[in-house]
Amino acid sequence: MNLRKTSILAVCGLTLLGACAPAMTDPGDPGMSRTAQGALAGAAVGAAVRGVRDGDSRSAARGAVVGAAAGAIAGNILDRQAQALQQSISNPNVQIVNHGSYLQVVMPDGILFATGSAAVSGPAQSDLYAVARNLNQYPNSRVEVIGHTDNTGSAALNQDLSQRRAQSVAGILAAAGVAQNRLAATGRGFNQPVASNATEAGRAQNRRVEILIRPTQ
Numbered sequence: 001m002n003l004r005k006t007s008i009l010a011v012c013g014l015t016l017l018g019a020c021a022p023a024m025t026d027p028g029d030p031g032m033s034r035t036a037q038g039a040l041a042g043a044a045v046g047a048a049v050r051g052v053r054d055g056d057s058r059s060a061a062r063g064a065v066v067g068a069a070a071g072a073i074a075g076n077i078l079d080r081q082a083q084a085l086q087q088s089i090s091n092p093n094v095q096i097v098n099h100g101s102y103l104q105v106v107m108p109d110g111i112l113f114a115t116g117s118a119a120v121s122g123p124a125q126s127d128l129y130a131v132a133r134n135l136n137q138y139p140n141s142r143v144e145v146i147g148h149t150d151n152t153g154s155a156a157l158n159q160d161l162s163q164r165r166a167q168s169v170a171g172i173l174a175a176a177g178v179a180q181n182r183l184a185a186t187g188r189g190f191n192q193p194v195a196s197n198a199t200e201a202g203r204a205q206n207r208r209v210e211i212l213i214r215p216t217q
Contacts, residue, residue: 077215078103081138088130091123102214105131109149109165109207118164125172131211132176144184144212145170150203151190163187169209 082098085105089096095106112124120128135143147162147169163186170185195202 075100077138081134081213084137085131085134088134089127090130091127094127102212105211105213107169107209107211108204109209110204112169112209113165116161118161118168120168120172128169128172129176132173132178135173135178135182135213136176138213139179139182140217141182141213141215142184143170143173143178143182144186144210144214145173146210146212147185147187148192148194148206148208148210149190150193150206151197152203155189159187159189161187162189165209169211173211 078098078100082096082103085096085103091111093108093111095104097104097106107124107127111127112120114121135141145166147164147166149158149162151158166185166187170183174180174183190197190206193202193206194208195205197203197206
């Protein structure tokens with residue numbers, strides 16, 4: 001890309017980022033809001049697509065503007081949705097992580113299920129209903145419910161248990177009004193640990209259900 005193109009894209013990107021986060025001067029700062037991160041990512045993608053497609057700097061600049069605007073909107077929605085989830089879920093052990101392009105709700109199995117069971121406990125159902133209300137408030141997303149176990153027992157047993165647990169959680173979200181066509185339930189057994197299975201503390205972290213919320217527009 002020549003200097004003229006680079007300058008145009010830089011101006012577009014900085015202008016839009018200034019509108020999204022006027023106090024932010026370092027794009028690599030981990031404190032940058034998801035709105036600003038979305039604008040930056042959208043500007044880059046938009047510029048690349050338009051520039052390659054049309055082959056000129058004006059198209060690349062227009063792509064940067066459009067992409068940044070779309071990215072900023074998506075990032076702002078995720079910011080607000082994550083904040084609303086934090087406020088509505090009562091159990092402090094539930095984690096809500098905003099990854100920028102999707103939200104991750106991590107629910108330890110200790111608050112969801114009795115040992116070896118796929119029946120969701122009463123208190124956990126209240127939090128799942130809160131998640132469902134949030135999903136209905138922000139309907140433009142698809143939702144992946146993923147069950148995980150530790151490595152105690154056979155692979156087949158854990159795969160089955162993780163699948164049934166994911167389906168139980170997805171079933172409650174559906175019962176609370178989340179459209180079935182938005183939901184997918186998957187069991188991963190003990191194949192995706194987040195901690196060592198050599199200790200009880202590590203195994204407890206691995207036993208979890210994750211709800212991934214991925215915007216569709």
